[in-house]
Amino acid sequence: MTRTILAATLTPFRPDGELWLERIPSYLRFLTDHGVHGFLALGTNGEFASLTVEERERVLDAHIAAADGRPVYVNVGATVMQDMMHLAKHAHRAGAAGVAVLPPYYFPLTKGGFEDVARRAADAFSGPIFLYNIPRYTGYRIPVDTVADLAQDGVCIGMKDSSQDIDYLKQVRSVAPNIDFFMGSDTTLIEGLTAGVTGVVSGMANTFPDVVAGTVRAFESGSDLVLWGERIREIRTMFARYPYLAATRRSLAARGMDVGPVRAPLSDLSADEHSDLAGLLSEILDRFRDSAVKNK
Numbered sequence: 138m139t140r141t142i143l144a145a146t147l148t149p150f151r152p153d154g155e156l157w158l159e160r161i162p163s164y165l166r167f168l169t170d171h172g173v174h175g176f177l178a179l180g181t182n183g184e185f186a187s188l189t190v191e192e193r194e195r196v197l198d199a200h201i202a203a204a205d206g207r208p209v210y211v212n213v214g215a216t217v218m219q220d221m222m223h224l225a226k227h228a229h230r231a232g233a234a235g236v237a238v239l240p241p242y243y244f245p246l247t248k249g250g251f252e253d254v255a256r257r258a259a260d261a262f263s264g265p266i267f268l269y270n271i272p273r274y275t276g277y278r279i280p281v282d283t284v285a286d287l288a289q290d291g292v293c294i295g296m297k298d299s300s301q302d303i304d305y306l307k308q309v310r311s312v313a314p315n316i317d318f319f320m321g322s323d324t325t326l327i328e329g330l331t332a333g334v335t336g337v338v339s340g341m342a343n344t345f346p347d348v349v350a351g352t353v354r355a356f357e358s359g360s361d362l363v364l365w366g367e368r369i370r371e372i373r374t375m376f377a378r379y380p381y382l383a384a385t386r387r388s389l390a391a392r393g394m395d396v397g398p399v400r401a402p403l404s405d406l407s408a409d410e411h412s413d414l415a416g417l418l419s420e421i422l423d424r425f426r427d428s429a430v431k432n433k
Contacts (some may be wrong), residue, residue, distance in 0.1 A: 139352050141336035143210065143319065144173045145182040147343055147386060149396040156270055157397050162203040167394045172350025173342055175208035176200055177237065177297070179272065182340045182382065185212055187400045190220050194227050195275040201231055208234035212269060216241045218257060223369060225261035231349065236262050236271050239269035243262055248280055253288065259292045266292065271299040271321065271377055281305070285312040297321045303328050324347070324373055330356045340381075344388040345372055348425075375417050379410050387411055388418050 149157035149164065165176065178200045179185040179193055188196065199207045213224035213236045221238070226238045238258040240251050259266045268287070272278040278300060287293040296313075298306055299321030310318060310333055320329030323341040330337075330353065342349040346370075352365040374383050383399050383406045390396070398405045406414065 138335070139357065140330070140334070141172055141174050141208075141317075141319075142172060142342065142350055143175045143208075143336065143338045144168045144342040144346060144397055145177045145180045145321070145338050145340045146200070147382075147389070147396050148179065148185075148188065148400075150400050151397055154400050156195060158195060158199040160396055161196075161199045163392055164396055165200070165205075165207075166168050168342065168346050169205070169207065171346035172354075173346050175210070175234065176204065177210045177212065177338050179335045180212045180237070180269070180297075180338075181271065182298075182343065182385070183212070184382065184400055184403070185214070187402070190215075192224060193224060197228060197233065198231055201233065210237060210267065212237045212239060213258060213262075214239035214241070214269060216243060218254070221254070222257055222261035223259050223409045226264075229264070229271055234340050235264075235267055235295070237267040237269040239271060240273045240275045240279065242277070246275075248283055251277065251279065255283075255287055255292055261432075263403050265294040267317075267319075268293050268299055269297050269299075269321075270305075271297075273299070278305070280383040281308045281312055284316075288313040288316050295319065295335075301325045306332050306334070312347075323369060326352060326369060327356070327362055340385065341369070341372060344385055344392065348372065350387045353423045371421060375414070375421065377418075379406055379414060381405065384410075384414055388413055391415060391418055392422075 149160040151157045178197055197211050211228050211233050213221055215221040225236050242244050268279055270279045295317030297319045301322045317335045319336045319338045320334040321338045323339055339349045348368050355362055355365055
């Protein structure tokens with residue numbers, strides 16, 4: 138089975154915080170040139186929570202226009218149900234390959250409440266949806282039996298799971314074996330592949346799409362994954378030293394693809410952090426190049 142690799146894309150911003158949509162075509166080409174098959178726009182990496190509804194529409198439209206026929210999925214999650222349904226309807230009209238729906242955050246959410254959200258999203262999109270499980274940020278883990286019920290009813294056809302809980306992944310796979318299951322955590326990428334995910338939605342694919350694609354292809358070919366696992370751990374360890382999204386954007390710029398800074402309320406790296414990151418990134422890239430030469 139060939140697994141789909143989606144990049145959880147960043148939203149390009151100018152230094153003043155305005156959208157930098159003109160940057161999207163070259164950015165998506167950079168990703169596909171390094172092994173990415175498609176995109177999930179406006180997720181956590183896309184800073185969706187810092188955008189207006191109108192801005193989210195414009196970002197999705199720009200992705201679809203620049204994707205060159207490759208699939209574009211989009212997170213339509215929101216705390217206002219009218220906004221979520223509006224975005225799902227727009228995604229359908231714009232030609233998105235699918236929508237992902239995360240549990241609304243802030244207010245405590247019941248099982249029935251989330252099921253209602255999912256069904257409303259599917260109605261608005263005029264088709265089945267993907268569930269977006271990221272309890273670290275929403276405070277709510279989508280119940281396993283909810284996934285089973287929504288899959289059985291044809292409401293959901295897949296899930297993006299960023300919980301890093303492999304036991305949860307296995308439980309969902311057992312009760313809903315026919316839906317697509319996308320690993321949303323780079324930290325547990327290899328464990329997820331081993332547990333049977335059908336695809337990957339990766340934030341690391343923004344800065345190291347070659348590493349993510351290389352890991353997936355090595356798994357599919359039955360190759361040794363030790364080196365790939367070491368690379369992933371090294372990258373994750375580097376990013377753990379800094380605010381993640383700011384470091385991701387700085388690292389992507391260092392690889393020749395500037396998509397601008399984070400948007401407020403997030404903060405950019407300090408001068409010292411930027412200098413420190415640049416040194417670590419240079420060392421990592423040099424080691425990866427040396428390793429590639431030795432393995433030819």
